[in-house]
Amino acid sequence: MKSATGKIGIWIIGARGGLATTLIAGTHMLARKLVDTSGLITCSAEFSKLKLPQFGRFVFGGHDVRHTPLWESALAIQATTHSFPGESLKAIRSKLKSSDANIRPGMTLNCGPAIQALREPTATLHGKPDGVLRQLRKDLQEFRKQHRLERVFVVNAASTEPPLPRAPFRKSGEGLLQAIKANDKRLRACELYGAAAALECDGIINFTPNEGMLSPAVCGLAEARGVVFMGHDGKTGETLVKSALAPMFRYRNLKILSWLGYNILGDRDGQVLADPLHRASKIRNKDGILQRILGYAPTSIVRIDYVPSLEDNKTAWDFVHFEGFLGHRMSLQFTWAGTDSILAAPLVLDMVRMASLACDRGERGRMEHLSVFFKAPLGVGEDDLHVQFHRLTDYVRSAAAQD
């Protein structure tokens, strides 16, 4: 195994959003030891023997369809959720400015009405798919070159798109490249981002429910080049708790009759999810998990409502109605109050570190040991959080032993 020791690029789709801003600012704070490592899985005791990249080695860039500088984005976050402790934000102001300089115009091709409403025309790439793809690739090449990056990982942290319809061209890398060449009207932004990433970078993390980023076609391209990847849809809050609690009912043979989940949130994320077209992608992932864990399908309702005053402080109420001995009915309810970007950002950093390790170890393709991070883990039929976590720690132990 030959570990990389140089700089590592993290290229974020949605680089000016709340998650990206928290990730960029937070990584710089970690590098300067302004904060401790709470929330980072890869900083747990179990991971201490692995050679994972230090925080100071990361360089950030990305695509976005808005112009708001990261500093302004960070101030807005600070004013609402107070995510950055004390004077830490001021201390890394210049770092945000440097990252700003690496952000390039993105696009919203067929991303759905709620996302298109957010874009600023001058921050958006125009033209035909093949030209756009060329530009995206060029952006990635320049990022790598300019910063002499040993590796580049692409992270999709964009807003949630409507579900992706099936189409033959989405099944193979070849098909996708031909569709792009033919300027197929059905192409989505995430597919172009995915293709560019597969052709230019070392690893791909799809933190969104947008399957196009890692469609079978994109996965095909990635596998062909030996790129590592994993997705879809980061498991950060209500679904995390669901996947931790549902097994308990199964263990005790307590039959779940109904599991209702009501999610309320503000922010840009909430705004996009307020549109039923967009919401559908997220609800599918939040909803399917139960049946896969339990082996049967209780009444399951998941709702997401847009409540501007909550900003990024996502709140969820879940009510679980279940049947025990003699058919007796009982209930469990919980309220989760979490700040979304704060929950999501460290997971992205964890996964980039693990992807870098996978590259060091010469792995290629799907990183199934990262299933614990996702609501709909690619190619993994296991949603039980505990099984997923032990799969990760098994990998870690084995990697540490081989080292």
Place this chain on the structure above:
Amino acid sequence: MKSATGKIGIWIIGARGGLATTLIAGTHMLARKLVDTSGLITCSAEFSKLKLPQFGRFVFGGHDVRHTPLWESALAIQATTHSFPGESLKAIRSKLKSSDANIRPGMTLNCGPAIQALREPTATLHGKPDGVLRQLRKDLQEFRKQHRLERVFVVNAASTEPPLPRAPFRKSGEGLLQAIKANDKRLRACELYGAAAALECDGIINFTPNEGMLSPAVCGLAEARGVVFMGHDGKTGETLVKSALAPMFRYRNLKILSWLGYNILGDRDGQVLADPLHRASKIRNKDGILQRILGYAPTSIVRIDYVPSLEDNKTAWDFVHFEGFLGHRMSLQFTWAGTDSILAAPLVLDMVRMASLACDRGERGRMEHLSVFFKAPLGVGEDDLHVQFHRLTDYVRSAAAQD
């Protein structure tokens, strides 16, 4: 392996209480197929290949310090928690009467004020410890003989006693028998019950926090005779959820700052726990679990309050305050609303079935694979519900394979 096929006795300390009544009535309902097997772990798919005793083979008896017939006990439960569906209770009325005939006077030696207040003098054994032990053993011998029982398992389902002080005689079987002979003033009821069980039965389940039932001394006696056993303190509600959720925080390196648990309940159980002396035993078990799972000690408060109107419908509110990325603080709270006897009874039945299997398999001593059932699993340093459950299913798989 030679499976037992005859009748199996379940001898319950606290045989007229809510848990015992629910267990006895429920088992008879299961035997007559009046209810389905919800809540019974041993009826899950994972256990389907094991040869476990059918419900019709169980015969019930036990000790208690009150006279209330089981039928009256069952009617009182039905009037408050409606635990028995439809006409099922009437259908097994005669069975309760037969079980009633097997219940013998118990005792409350040094059990603490709240338990002593409950006893009825004519249902209580008097005299010196050695005489009492003789009587308890005689009761068990007669129970076995009268019903031609192939096996007898003793289950402690009595009320919660104050914590047990250390004493040298509690360390070895020999020491305990000498203390009994010497009529030591410090002896507790649960130690006499434990000694009688160890000397007369095939297995012991300590569902209470009363450690004396399976003190090192009692365990020594049991091991010497090849008796199987496990304890302490059934994990039925709030602590069950705690042991399912705490690992989730550990996985994500989310630092728990404070975990508060408020338990409210009525019933005889609540009445005894209203006394701080008695409550102490339970709180210790509910409280210690966190530190053992997390590896550090957050602020942890567990309270139990007596609220008569709730009857057996135990309610718990837990508030978890935790710190994530960048030191940001968030919270999770849950309300558990469970009927205590309904949650506890199937666990006892599960464990007796598993204990019977252990006997079939020629096992002796501590049944560590049953740790998932307990708040303070004897000799097992593992409180993570998921690890405990997988330990049980590993055992089940191995037992099925060997069969």
Place this chain on the structure above:
Amino acid sequence: MKSATGKIGIWIIGARGGLATTLIAGTHMLARKLVDTSGLITCSAEFSKLKLPQFGRFVFGGHDVRHTPLWESALAIQATTHSFPGESLKAIRSKLKSSDANIRPGMTLNCGPAIQALREPTATLHGKPDGVLRQLRKDLQEFRKQHRLERVFVVNAASTEPPLPRAPFRKSGEGLLQAIKANDKRLRACELYGAAAALECDGIINFTPNEGMLSPAVCGLAEARGVVFMGHDGKTGETLVKSALAPMFRYRNLKILSWLGYNILGDRDGQVLADPLHRASKIRNKDGILQRILGYAPTSIVRIDYVPSLEDNKTAWDFVHFEGFLGHRMSLQFTWAGTDSILAAPLVLDMVRMASLACDRGERGRMEHLSVFFKAPLGVGEDDLHVQFHRLTDYVRSAAAQD
């Protein structure tokens, strides 16, 4: 004032439903003193000086579109929510049978798809509106005659219909009668029930959100005959709490930013409300109340979901996000767990008793002092529960003084 002393008829639209069954059974239990008077406002100390009809004087009848006997309906309630204590249900079995004999076929004219799906053809009136109206009136006349009733009150306890479109004929009694004569295609069942009630009975209570029961046209007919009436939509659970709590925020000048209300319920009621067409009527009433109390409109979301396993045990989670001193944001959340029919039935009984008093006192038309009972009190621009209650007690004091 001349108080009635004879028998009083309560004629229920939806006479076989959960609310009606609970009301009929409960009143008979009260008459036989099998239960105490919890939940009945008119049995509070404040009402003790009023001459209100005793429970034994009530005779029940009504319309329904299903055949299920009341006894079966009551058994189904008992099996799910255990609403009837001990042996009380058996004790009044014969009374349910007598009431059964007074129930006549109803109809579902333009009531919306979810209601029409419930009806049984042989329990449904067919034919043109004018013929149907004649039959309804005949039913009421026979009920009064057969039981020698001194007074008859009609209560609408039917399922929730979609909102009622405006139409000129709904504005005056004359217009409605002409539309019926002309067999207008737009006529709704509730308008025919309302017309029959206005023309034949002494008082009308509209416990449903179905405005047609007390449209301006029906009110006109009622006023012309001196019939007393009040509606719409009984305030039983989540909205009751909302109207008690919202004033607190106003008092303290705490600015409500968002108030979210999620209602989950099973039962026939939940089944009908699962249809968005039907749900719309209820949500409008639950939602509007906030703005009327506060004087401004916060983000307000009200959802109702159908969860069969809950049966009649309606559960609601409300989250209130508010701003205090210095713009600081805080929250209050509550979970209401109430059994709908148990909450609704006594309100109906209270209102019939108060309507009877109003008749004794020679009052006519709208009973505005009953606003405290309704989500959308007819002709009363006041939704603050406390103001509404004091309006009722002012009336009670004044009535007691005049007596």
Place this chain on the structure above:
Amino acid sequence: MKSATGKIGIWIIGARGGLATTLIAGTHMLARKLVDTSGLITCSAEFSKLKLPQFGRFVFGGHDVRHTPLWESALAIQATTHSFPGESLKAIRSKLKSSDANIRPGMTLNCGPAIQALREPTATLHGKPDGVLRQLRKDLQEFRKQHRLERVFVVNAASTEPPLPRAPFRKSGEGLLQAIKANDKRLRACELYGAAAALECDGIINFTPNEGMLSPAVCGLAEARGVVFMGHDGKTGETLVKSALAPMFRYRNLKILSWLGYNILGDRDGQVLADPLHRASKIRNKDGILQRILGYAPTSIVRIDYVPSLEDNKTAWDFVHFEGFLGHRMSLQFTWAGTDSILAAPLVLDMVRMASLACDRGERGRMEHLSVFFKAPLGVGEDDLHVQFHRLTDYVRSAAAQD
């Protein structure tokens, strides 16, 4: 009526605490219009016709037993609860410094162990009661003189002391003065503060549960000099909700069986209340309210636990178990998450403004119309929040009319 137009002093006992700091900083922010008037009752529409003092007229001073400058206190608050929006704190930094200069050493005579542990010796007055009283009076005189204050109001915002034992000298002003002269060992700090206030200021607000501040003796002194006053124990959070919700149950004749309230908080307040001696005073006020509103005494448990991580973000879970029609049992539970100082500070400011109005109007003695602000309103047998509020608005209307 002759309105004051000059400067108004607010003298705070506990002037460096969280409540005082929030009050002082917030008032300066209001004066400079950096924040709006959310949370201030006296800025509601109902009060718009009254001539109440503008925020710029207030001057702050007080006693405390600690040295921490207000600016540091404010920074600590900002770091934990983020109570001060944006750059507002910096904008009023110099104002905090001026207020700092007006704070004099206090004392903790017989205040209980938890308060005594907080004091810094050099910030504490020593010596015999009569000397201390002289000093306190001198401090107040100098404050008035130095700032040419037209009026001075004393507000007790100190920590919670243990309940005050009865003693004859506490019954009359004369008795208290003699006890002070005789250096009676039983005298409490709050009694000396109260005596000084009664002898030197224009109004007294006792925001604490410490009755000695407005014992019958102090009230006697205050009445003799025409000082206006009101207390005890500001109603800010859980008890506020309780007093808003309990009437709802009474209106509906829903019988409350049990009302449990669990309060968790950090901060200095929580630290003092962690001591059972101190907690007792608060629990008594929180607990008594129910019986006074309902007219009967349900099972009522109130607990307060110290949870450092919560800082000033007080959280309370209340569970209400109640009985409705036919004796059926249901429940309501709520979780209140409020920042204590943010809730309390505006109430103090409201009351000082109202006290100033009372002085303008020539009133003397007890301000019963301010009962809505208190958990244990002095001399007012009414705890129903709604009745209390209407009493206040009746006063406001009448004051506006007479003006």
